Amino acid sequence: MDNFDWNFPTTLTYGPGRLAELGDITKEHGKKVFLATYHRVPVLAPLIDRTIGYLEAAGLEVVVFEKIEPNPRSSTIDEGIQLFKDSGCDCVVALGGGSVIDGSKYIAATAFSGGNSWDYVVLGDRAPREYTGAYPIVAVPTVSAAGSEVNAGGVLTNWETKEKSFSRSPYRIPKVAIIDPEVLATLPLSITKDSCVDIFSHQIERYLADEDKSEFADRVTEGLILMLKDAFAKIVADPTDLETRGTLALCSIFSWQGLQALGRMGTIPMHSIEMPLSAHYDMPHGHGMGVVIPAYMEYFADKLPHRWAKMARRCFDVTAEDDLEAAKQLAPAVREWFASVDSLFTLSGDGIDDSKFVQMAEDVMRMFGDPEKDRISSIIPTSVQDMVEIYKLAL
Numbered sequence: 561m562d563n564f565d566w567n568f569p570t571t572l573t574y575g576p577g578r579l580a581e582l583g584d585i586t587k588e589h590g591k592k593v594f595l596a597t598y599h600r601v602p603v604l605a606p607l608i609d610r611t612i613g614y615l616e617a618a619g620l621e622v623v624v625f626e627k628i629e630p631n632p633r634s635s636t637i638d639e640g641i642q643l644f645k646d647s648g649c650d651c652v653v654a655l656g657g658g659s660v661i662d663g664s665k666y667i668a669a670t671a672f673s674g675g676n677s678w679d680y681v682v683l684g685d686r687a688p689r690e691y692t693g694a695y696p697i698v699a700v701p702t703v704s705a706a707g708s709e710v711n712a713g714g715v716l717t718n719w720e721t722k723e724k725s726f727s728r729s730p731y732r733i734p735k736v737a738i739i740d741p742e743v744l745a746t747l748p749l750s751i752t753k754d755s756c757v758d759i760f761s762h763q764i765e766r767y768l769a770d771e772d773k774s775e776f777a778d779r780v781t782e783g784l785i786l787m788l789k790d791a792f793a794k795i796v797a798d799p800t801d802l803e804t805r806g807t808l809a810l811c812s813i814f815s816w817q818g819l820q821a822l823g824r825m826g827t828i829p830m831h832s833i834e835m836p837l838s839a840h841y842d843m844p845h846g847h848g849m850g851v852v853i854p855a856y857m858e859y860f861a862d863k864l865p866h867r868w869a870k871m872a873r874r875c876f877d878v879t880a881e882d883d884l885e886a887a888k889q890l891a892p893a894v895r896e897w898f899a900s901v902d903s904l905f906t907l908s909g910d911g912i913d914d915s916k917f918v919q920m921a922e923d924v925m926r927m928f929g930d931p932e933k934d935r936i937s938s939i940i941p942t943s944v945q946d947m948v949e950i951y952k953l954a955l
């Protein structure tokens with residue numbers, strides 16, 4: 561097992577109806593609230609109004625910012641930072657999915673530390689600026705996907721340069737996350753399905769990355785995958801099932817917060833390979849992961865076959881005794897599972913051809929790899945040509 565440090569600083573407030581406690585919870589952290597959320601589309605409007613009502617009923621002033629888009633754009637986030645500062649807010653309530661919570665993290669920390677949001681993202685050789693602190697964040701997730709409500713990460717898209725990147729900072733970990741299954745049940749089924757695929761992407765990104773370093777982490781991850789498979793089928797059958805909404809919420813949180821990787825901290829760059837799909841085509845992240853995952857699994861099945869085989873046998877009923885044979889059966893098994901929950905996608909099905917594959921792969925190399933060595937990831941070294949081949953398999 562690798563050495564590690566791990567903690568879980570966010571308070572989880574779980575249960576149907578507990579959004580009603582938002583005002584009292586937020587009062588512990590500030591007086592003037594910056595409420596960040598998506599555009600006020602009809603499906604969200606009643607939830608936004610209820611949220612404002614709970615905050616105002618607790619005597620809080622509320623500044624509403626209803627502008628964050630899926631794949632949040634740095635230009636929009638900078639607008640939010642300016643509004644936060646101009647209006648004298650002192651805390652953020654993030655009402656939305658990972659995009660809103662990620663965007664809120666950049667607002668809370670950049671308003672505190674200065675500069676623009678894009679100054680802080682990882683970008684090739686450039687040393688990202690470092691935060692000096694952040695205003696407190698209370699998160700109300702409407703989507704169970706990345707577990708952004710309990711972690712330090714945040715992804716941002718620069719629409720001008722067509723780049724998507726990330727940063728991590730412990731300053732930005734939300735103080736409280738209100739996990740209310742009634743709120744989560746407002747999510748449309750199509751986004752719920754993409755979110756389930758995203759949860760799976762987080763479970764496998766560490767599992768498939770390492771040697772057999774931590775049986776603890778393997779067993780936790782396998783349990784989470786089996787739980788996800790069960791819950792994914794149930795929520796597709798009945799999107800109003802609050803118990804399953806709760807299960808998915810915990811599944812998303814504990815599939816990416818580190819518990820699933822204690823003792824083996826490596827990653828494979830599947831998320832990096834998806835990022836150009838969001839940056840060039842504005843593809844929703846979970847959908848993009850659904851496109852990339854089977855192709856990646858197929859292309860690299862022979863690199864760490866014992867890891868691929870372990871997951872295939874323990875989570876996907878593969879019985880082949882030979883590791884390489886079992887490893888090769890993982891991608892077909894995952895495709896079959898995605899198809900069973902109406903979530904099997906291809907690039908051509910989304911109207912995307914191969915015209916930008918080389919550019920997309922070079923973007924990934926420039927932002928996250930070592931262009932001189934033509935390599936990203938030290939665990940499974942991946943070249944520009946490898947990434948192009950993966951995009952081709954995803955066609």
Ligand SMILES: [Fe+2]
Pocket residue numbers: 706758761762831845849
């Ligand atoms: Fe993700």
